[in-house]
Amino acid sequence: MKKLLGEERREAIITILKNEQRPVTGTALAKRTNVSRQVIVNDMALLKAKNEPIMATSQGYVYLSEHPNHRVFEREIASFHTPEQAEDELNTLVDAGVTVKNVTVEHPVYGEITASIMVSSRYDVQQFIQKVTATEASLLMNLTEGAHLHVISADDEKKLDAAIEQLHLKGYLLPEA
Structure with missing residues (x-):
């Protein structure tokens, strides 16, 4: 598997999180992007700084997308x-x-x-x-x-x-x- 670099990796992380129905662990993201878990932690900090609606939970990371037709x-x-x-x-x-x-x-x-x-x-x-x-x-x-x-x-x-x-x-x- 090819190691994803920088912005390409962060875009891949967002895509993965948006497509998953359940939280995704940092370890799982690291494996899917062929980097260390610490790189994922750093990427999450950068993505949150860019106002991406990502939340760290006890089960992993989730992308908090709003569904306009889904009232909560x-x-x-x-x-x-x-x-x-x-x-x-x-x-x-x-x-x-x-x-x-x-x-x-x-x-x-x-x-x-x-x-x-x-x-x-x-x-x-x-x-x-x-x-x-x-x-x-x-x-x-x-x-x-x-x-x-x-x-x-x-x-x-x-x-x-x-x-x-x-x-x-x-x-x-x-x-x-």
């Missing part, structure tokens, strides 16, 4: 639960047909810390939890003893309502003061 609804929810309940919380949300876009916590020093999650299925949740476990990473909610926010999205507001209702029934929503 979003809500921010305040959750509270134990770290052991994180997988169930995420599965509850994706089972209702929503995507969990991110998690945000309020840090006493840094202020708001937001990280992309982008899980839409039980498989995505399983991959996310496996990665957290394998890397021995700490969930952001551990910084706030369980309190955190999620932005959730769906193609129908009824799915958002159902997801929130299920979280309420399980006691995963932060009670309003």
Whole structure:
């Protein structure tokens, strides 16, 4: 396979990301363009600097293309639960047909810390939890003893309502003061 250089490689990366239905890892992009993963990381920085709508998620890179005929609804929810309940919380949300876009916590020093999650299925949740476990990473909610926010999205507001209702029934929503 020919090693792709500079602008040609970055154009190839954009094409790959636009054509994929799922996130693509830096390692997979590196193999497809015959360069190192670090070159891909550098390319992503350059592409983002050119305002390409690329997001790094726990599963890989995604191109955030807008579909004019595809309406998306979003809500921010305040959750509270134990770290052991994180997988169930995420599965509850994706089972209702929503995507969990991110998690945000309020840090006493840094202020708001937001990280992309982008899980839409039980498989995505399983991959996310496996990665957290394998890397021995700490969930952001551990910084706030369980309190955190999620932005959730769906193609129908009824799915958002159902997801929130299920979280309420399980006691995963932060009670309003």
